[in-house]
Amino acid sequence: MKQLTVKTMSTSYDVHIGGGVYVLFATEYKELLQHADKVGIFADATAASYHLEKLEQALQAASIPFVLHMLPGGEESKTPASFMSCHSFLLQHQFTRQSVLIAFGGGACGDLTGFVAATFMRGIPFLQCPTTILAHDSAVGGKTAINMPEGKNMVGSFHQPAGVLFRPDLFTTLPEREVRSGMAELLKHAMISDDDWTESLLLNSDFPHFSAEMLSTELLKGIRVKADIVAQDEFEQGMRKFLNFGHTLGHAVEAYFGFGKVSHGECVMIGMAYSLLLSETFGSISPGFTNRFIRFADHSGYPVQAIVDVEFNSLLQFMKMDKKVSAGELVFVLLHSPGNPFTQKVSERHCEQAYHELISRIKEEVLHDCKRNKGSNNRK
Ligand SMILES: NC(=O)c1ccc[n+]([C@@H]2O[C@H](COP(=O)([O-])OP(=O)(O)OC[C@H]3O[C@@H](n4cnc5c(N)ncnc54)[C@H](O)[C@@H]3O)[C@@H](O)[C@H]2O)c1
Ligand SMILES: [Zn+2]
Structure with a gap:
C-alpha cells in the first residue's frame, strides 16, 4: 500500500493506493465512520456491477452500517436531476450534518458525490473510492461539480474529501478507451512537471497498458504532481x-x-x-x-x-x-x-x-x- 498526504489551506487528507486499502475502513477511517449517524454510498452502476461487494464487505467487516444509492453509470449521473435525487435520497433516509458519504465510481460519480457532500446541510464529509484510472486526477484536489444543459461542470464548488482510497485492481474491467483516457491525464501530469518522467512514458512501448504494480507507482507520481499544485493554489x-x-x-x-x-x-x-x-x-x-x-x-x-x-x-x-x-x-x-x-x-x-x-x-x-x-x- 502506498500513501501520500494532500495539504491545502483549509485541510489535509491522505490518498492511499493499493489492493488492500479498504482495510483502512477498520482502522484509519473507523472513527470518522463510526461517529457518523449515517453512512451513504453513492455508487456508479457499472463500477458497482463489477466491484461493489469489495467495498460492502470491507464496511461490514469494520462493522459500519451504510445505505446505498445507485447512480447511472458515468456522465449521466452528473445532471441537475440526479443531484436533486441524491439530496432527496439523503433527506428521506434521515441523513444529517453528522453523516458521511462515500463515492464509489469514476470521476463523474466523485464529482457528483463531492458536490452533494458540499451542499447537503451546507456541507458534510465524504470519502473518495475511485474506480477509474482517470480518477487519480479527479478524486484529488476538491473540485466538485455537475453539468448544466449549457455546459460541463458549470455548477460546483471546492470541497476536499476526507480521504481517497484507490484500488488499481479495480481497473481490470475498464473499457480500453477509459484506460486510454486515464493514462492521457497521467501523461499530462508528467509533461507539466518532469522532463525525465515524460521521456520514460514516451519510450514505454506498453503505454497505456501497465501492470497493477507499475500503475500504482505511476499514479502516485501523478497524484503527487496534482497534490503539490493544489497545495500551492x-x-x-x-x-x-x-x-x-x-x-x-x-x-x-x-x-x-x-x-x-x-x-x-x-x-x-x-x-x-x-x-x-x-x-x-x-x-x-x-x-x-x-x-x-x-x-x-x-x-x-x-x-x-x-x-x-x-x-x-x-x-x-x-x-x-x-x-x-x-x-x-x-x-x-x-x-x-x-x-x-x-x-x-x-x-x-x-x-x-x-x-x-x-x-x-x-x-x-x-x-x-x-x-x-x-x-x-x-x-x-
Ligand atoms: N474534479 C476534478 O478535478 C476532475 C478532474 C478531471 C475530470 N473530472 C471529471 O471526471 C469525469 C470523468 O471521469 P472518468 O473518466 O473516471 O469517467 P466516468 O466516471 O464517466 O467513468 C467512465 C466509465 O467507466 C465506467 N466505470 C467506472 N469504473 C469502472 C470499472 N472499474 N470498471 C468498468 N467500468 C467502470 C463508468 O460507468 C463510465 O461508463 C468527468 O465528468 C470530468 O469532468 C473531474
Ligand atoms: Zn482532464
Whole structure:
C-alpha cells in the first residue's frame, strides 16, 4: 500500500493506493465512520456491477452500517436531476450534518458525490473510492461539480474529501478507451512537471497498458504532481491552471463529437499535441518532439486522426466557451520544454494557423505512416 498526504489551506487528507486499502475502513477511517449517524454510498452502476461487494464487505467487516444509492453509470449521473435525487435520497433516509458519504465510481460519480457532500446541510464529509484510472486526477484536489444543459461542470464548488482510497485492481474491467483516457491525464501530469518522467512514458512501448504494480507507482507520481499544485493554489488563481494542459482544444473536441463519444483523455491527447505545436512558437518545443508525440499517441491507440476533417471554426465556438477566454484571444497552457509549463494568450488567427498545421502534421505522421506500414504488422 502506498500513501501520500494532500495539504491545502483549509485541510489535509491522505490518498492511499493499493489492493488492500479498504482495510483502512477498520482502522484509519473507523472513527470518522463510526461517529457518523449515517453512512451513504453513492455508487456508479457499472463500477458497482463489477466491484461493489469489495467495498460492502470491507464496511461490514469494520462493522459500519451504510445505505446505498445507485447512480447511472458515468456522465449521466452528473445532471441537475440526479443531484436533486441524491439530496432527496439523503433527506428521506434521515441523513444529517453528522453523516458521511462515500463515492464509489469514476470521476463523474466523485464529482457528483463531492458536490452533494458540499451542499447537503451546507456541507458534510465524504470519502473518495475511485474506480477509474482517470480518477487519480479527479478524486484529488476538491473540485466538485455537475453539468448544466449549457455546459460541463458549470455548477460546483471546492470541497476536499476526507480521504481517497484507490484500488488499481479495480481497473481490470475498464473499457480500453477509459484506460486510454486515464493514462492521457497521467501523461499530462508528467509533461507539466518532469522532463525525465515524460521521456520514460514516451519510450514505454506498453503505454497505456501497465501492470497493477507499475500503475500504482505511476499514479502516485501523478497524484503527487496534482497534490503539490493544489497545495500551492487550491482555488486556481495561478499555477493550478497548468493542470489544464491540453484541455482548451481537448474540451472543444470532446464537445464537438458529443460528450462520451470520444473519451475525455483521448480528446486531451489531441489537445496536448496542439499545445505542443503552439509551444513551438511561444516556447522551445521542437517540431521533432511534437511529431514524435503525435506518432506516440497514434501507436498507443489514441484516435488522433479523428479531427482531420473537423473545421477549425466548429471547434473555435466551443473554445470560446472556455472559462479562460478573453476578447479575441484564447489562453493556453504551453510548455517552454517538457516539465516547464506557462500560460499564454494566443490570437484566434494564430490558433487557426496552428490548427491547420496540426492537421497536416497528423496527415504526415499518422496517415502517411499508415500507408507506409500497410500490410506490415509492426504497429500495436
Ligand atoms: N474534479 C476534478 O478535478 C476532475 C478532474 C478531471 C475530470 N473530472 C471529471 O471526471 C469525469 C470523468 O471521469 P472518468 O473518466 O473516471 O469517467 P466516468 O466516471 O464517466 O467513468 C467512465 C466509465 O467507466 C465506467 N466505470 C467506472 N469504473 C469502472 C470499472 N472499474 N470498471 C468498468 N467500468 C467502470 C463508468 O460507468 C463510465 O461508463 C468527468 O465528468 C470530468 O469532468 C473531474
Ligand atoms: Zn482532464
